């Protein structure tokens with residue numbers, strides 16, 4: 001198979017294109033993967049419940065104020081349950097908020113600086129309970145109790161306001177990411193579609209290239225006919241079919257006469273044009289089921305399945321006549337060219353393509369030797385003179401195939 005340098009370059013540039021797309025797709029997939037992972041964490045976090053916890057905890061500041069005011073005005077044990085209830089609530093809220101922070105990994109680093117304040121508040125809660133108890137029996141504890149209450153209020157206000165800010169900032173970031181994701185969906189879909197379309201185009205292009213090369217492998221560039229490679233492959237199949245179905249198959253080799261003279265006199269391009277014209281002429285006389293191939297410079301082969309000797313002779317004579325009468329005025333006025341044809345037909349025996357080809361070639365040789373512009377026939381030994389029947393009884397006849405007894409010349413008058 002011949003692939004021109006241009007074809008090769010084209011072929012490799014396609015591969016470079018596909019590789020480029022694959023690398024781009026890989027990088028895009030990694031970038032998208034990293035971003036989606038980050039976005040998944042952000043979007044997956046529920047800040048709503050946490051905002052509620054923080055707001056509830058913030059409201060406790062005023063409760064502490066009220067509870068302590070009542071107690072300070074009348075420090076008796078009947079007010080202790082209110083203080084204890086506040087402490088229980090405060091402890092529960094503190095625990096809940098710390099728990100929430102540990103479940104929000106994206107928020108945790110932003111509020112880690114509050115850990116000391118949390119510890120301080122935790123230590124202040126039991127202290128407040130103790131001081132309140134002591135104050136019932138000893139009013140001198142009332143002042144430290146009030147002092148602690150104020151410190152706790154300040155501490156709680158600081159912690160919960162910072163937390164409030166952090167949670168709102170995180171929720172804002174979450175909203176931003178969600179918006180970005182929504183905006184990114186359309187370009188992402190377009191990008192994926194573009195990548196897919198480009199890959200499809202590259203693959204289709206490769207496929208077309210492959211088909212083109214395959215066609216080139218089996219086609220003659222000058223005439224557009226099938227070449228020898230194709231002929232051999234199809235002939236083997238058709239011969240097997242003909243033998244299985246007991247149908248005759250005829251084979252013709254056609255060679256232009258004195259074609260060298262055309263080239264020498266009018267030039268190679270004119271010779272090419274003559275080849276194309278004659279090819280078109282012969283093709284127009286063939287059946288759809290026939291295979292016309294160019295097997296050499298000015299040599300053609302016509303494979304005719306399901307065609308008896310008599311039918312093949314008619315076709316051969318018509319071709320010879322038509323070619324001879326074809327006016328090649330495009331080269332020079334009044335130019336005509338003739339063709340010599342060697343013909344053979346299968347017998348009931350098991351002829352191979354090589355054997356049939358050899359018989360047709362021998363017939364062509366005879367046509368050339370005996371004056372050109374004629375059709376000669378050489379048949380396998382089992383063929384009977386004047387009959388196209390296949391005698392399977394004769395299939396066992398010994399070689400040689402080229403026995404003179406089976407040679408038959410058909411020279412038209």
Ligand SMILES: Nc1nc2c(ncn2[C@@H]2O[C@H](COP(=O)(O)OP(=O)(O)OP(=O)(O)O)[C@@H](O)[C@H]2O)c(=O)[nH]1
Pocket residue numbers: 222255256257258259260261263267268269270271272275296297298368372
């Ligand atoms: N223009 C052209 N000429 C070709 C091509 N292939 C082969 N030829 C020519 O065909 C000619 C064949 O010459 P020969 O083999 O001497 O045959 P001929 O002149 O036809 O003589 P006979 O076959 O004996 O009648 C040569 O001149 C080749 O150069 C082709 O593709 N284009």
